[in-house]
Amino acid sequence: MRHTLPIAPQFYVTAPQPCPYLAGRMERKLFTALQGDNAPKLNDSLSKQGFRRSQNVLYRPSCAECSACMSARINVAAFTPSRSQRRVLARAHHLHRRATSPWATEEQYDLFRAYLDSRHATGGMADMDMFEFAAMIEETPIRSRVIEYTDAGVLQAVCLTDILDDGLSLVYSFFDPALERLSLGTHVILDHVKIAQEMDLPYVYLGYWVPGSPKMGYKAKFAGLEVFRGGTWSPLTAPDSFDTALHPLSSEPIAEQVAKINLPDGRS
Template identity: 50%
Template sequence: MTHQPTETPQFYLTAPAPCPYLAGRSERKVFTHLVGERAGALNDLLTQGGFRRSQNIAYRPACEGCRACVSIRCIVDAFTPTRSMARVMRRNRDLIGAGVTASPSSDQYNLFRRYLDSRHAEGGMSDMSVLDYAMMVGESYVDTEVVEYRFRGPDTAITGHGEGPLIATALTDVLADGLSMVYSFYDPDYSDRSLGTYMILDHIGRARKMGLPYVYLGYWVEGSPKMDYKRRFRPQEHLMARGWLRVD
């Protein structure tokens, strides 16, 4: 009898559920667990193959007859911000992001809760408790960090950290070939600052300083208005049937 190694990943398929992006369609996902000493290497490999991480699960769409979800990544060295992106950077130059250990805090959860209630009250994450949030941030076997954005203070040049209330947060995986933005959220009172765009621009700058070629932005879904923003960060690569294809 042939025995499978205990660290060989096992993949599973979910039952059909309503698609959160395209009305009238259903979705299925294939997923596996990211646990053990090889979780980081597996996360790298699967992310490069179009998977996304949620807690200790790596998943990707496996919908019958639909390939609308396209995994995309920004090409860091070739990226040049548009005029509107440059304005976003100037508008937020009084903020600074500090990478900290991926550990949940009450400040993070309070901001997360306000963001969901304001922007995604009917979404799939709307009923997440503080324990759910703690598991999302703190229970990870891969190299991940939290980037906390606050206003610059008089000691920022020394400490590298901001001061005052938490304005925005990004949960980010550090991969061998890039940064993968797992989830980000911000204070809805500052929605005029385009903080979602700002955090992506900041991560592109972070990846450039780290010598990493890509920032993974998750899935772009043609026909879904809430996904259109991801197409703005060009040049980028789309994962197609024959591999990653550059889109300028």
């Protein structure tokens, strides 16, 4: 199925497939290509409307009977680390941060494989080889960086990060699963909040928060979290109040969703 706007970009819908977050449900995505000279502006604009980037594609959930997935971001000005998060920062204070161009290395891939084999052995990336990994890191038409975290030169965590006009977007992160004591996933997010503060950027985009999903529940632990729901960003003040029940009217028809998308030049 294809839906188009009067002027590019064109929007498409994926075929339904099993949801990776909530058992027994089917997911569907609305997506468009990210290419050309206008790619950075399109990425900035659609990221503010709940879209995420994967290589040269922008997508957001568009499930027929479910609206549980919500794009989440940290409002940097409203963020204060919790006591446990301060302990995470203290335990990982020895890590060295290094920002590089989006270029894949064998060391990164080895860490990526160890992370997948330990945490996501049956996930959609489980069979990703070195060439596919390199494509994930390097195929970016916008301003991206690879943020590496090392200890005495040994790579321990990596995050592929996009630099938007209003914040940092964590596209994908992975870390040494053997260092569970360091809570490296949490540390990467906390350090990106610090980077955003240093760059005077207001937001850190974390991907999707899914109430009821153990994989995504950790995001609600960050103060200042906002979620994109009903076309607007709102503070996440009561995570337990969200209803994830299926309902045939949960989502608007695809054509209506596309019609409400705002493009970088102000057109809808």
